Amino acid sequence: MVTGVLIDWGGVLTTSLTDSIARWIVADRIDGDHYREVMRRMIDHAYGNGDGESIVHALERGELDGAAFERDLAARLLTVDGVPPVAEGLLERMFAGFDRVEAMYDMLRDVRGHGVKTCLLSNSWSNTYPRDDWEEIFDAVVISGEVGMRKPEERIYRHALGRIGLAGEECVFIDDIEANIVAARALGISGIHHRDADTTITELESMLRLTLRRA
Structure with missing residues (x-):
């Protein structure tokens, strides 16, 4: 589960x-x-x-x-x-061309609303993150430059799991870099290789057995 x-x-x-x-x-x-x-x-x-x-x-x-x-x-x-x-x-x-994908933020709000823990796990390039509504979306935030660890190092995944109090087998990790997903799977974490919002949300719905917002 x-x-x-x-x-x-x-x-x-x-x-x-x-x-x-x-x-x-x-x-x-x-x-x-x-x-x-x-x-x-x-x-x-x-x-x-x-x-x-x-x-x-x-x-x-x-x-x-x-x-x-x-x-x-x-x-x-x-x-x-x-x-x-x-x-x-x-x-x-x-990085100025990055725009928020609202469907993904809506999905995370739904996920938390169903009692599923959420954790941002991001490798930073000395960039500024838009954190205005993060308290509504994340139970924990792990940013590589702030914790001195980076994906795909094993220790950063263990740190993130500890922040939300779950075992690897209880979690899924969503990332657009395959090497990061491979490293997570070695710890028992399921992986979704992100390519677009609709496909990722469909895969997550299947794993969580939930219907999630897409818009």
């Missing part, structure tokens, strides 16, 4: 990162192909089988501040004019 929902923020409770990045590439005149190659290497190392620590690991755990990461990333990128983009405010501009 699933009685707890752990859920990611960016790309799950918001519109996709891909869409936000696409807007930023146009606005900042970024060389898109070069950006994608740079970021592919960084993300593959951070979430795949890369050896050792990386700048992404440090950023997500809060060991490196956003300004330092921006300077490092800007030095790796190019605009279409062949020069690095402005480093200051780079992360804010990259």
Whole structure:
């Protein structure tokens, strides 16, 4: 019986990162192909089988501040004019295209209304979160940069489970990065690989045996 929902923020409770990045590439005149190659290497190392620590690991755990990461990333990128983009405010501009997905927030309100525990479990990139109504939605909030742990590390899942007082087998985890779901499943947590709100809510309804709002 699933009685707890752990859920990611960016790309799950918001519109996709891909869409936000696409807007930023146009606005900042970024060389898109070069950006994608740079970021592919960084993300593959951070979430795949890369050896050792990386700048992404440090950023997500809060060991490196956003300004330092921006300077490092800007030095790796190019605009279409062949020069690095402005480093200051780079992360804010990259994520400026995130919009709330209201159907997902409505779903979480319904989930809590049925007595299911909810916990935000998010890897932060030194970004600001819109927390206005979080008390209505979450029983607990676990943000990587605030707790010094990151997905897919086992310890952050155990920390989140402890915050809501449930065992892994009692919870489902919703995330848009498959590596994070694989790590959660190793602890007995069920996983939903998020692609869009309607599909995720349908899968969650089946797991919880509930009818949940979609609009």
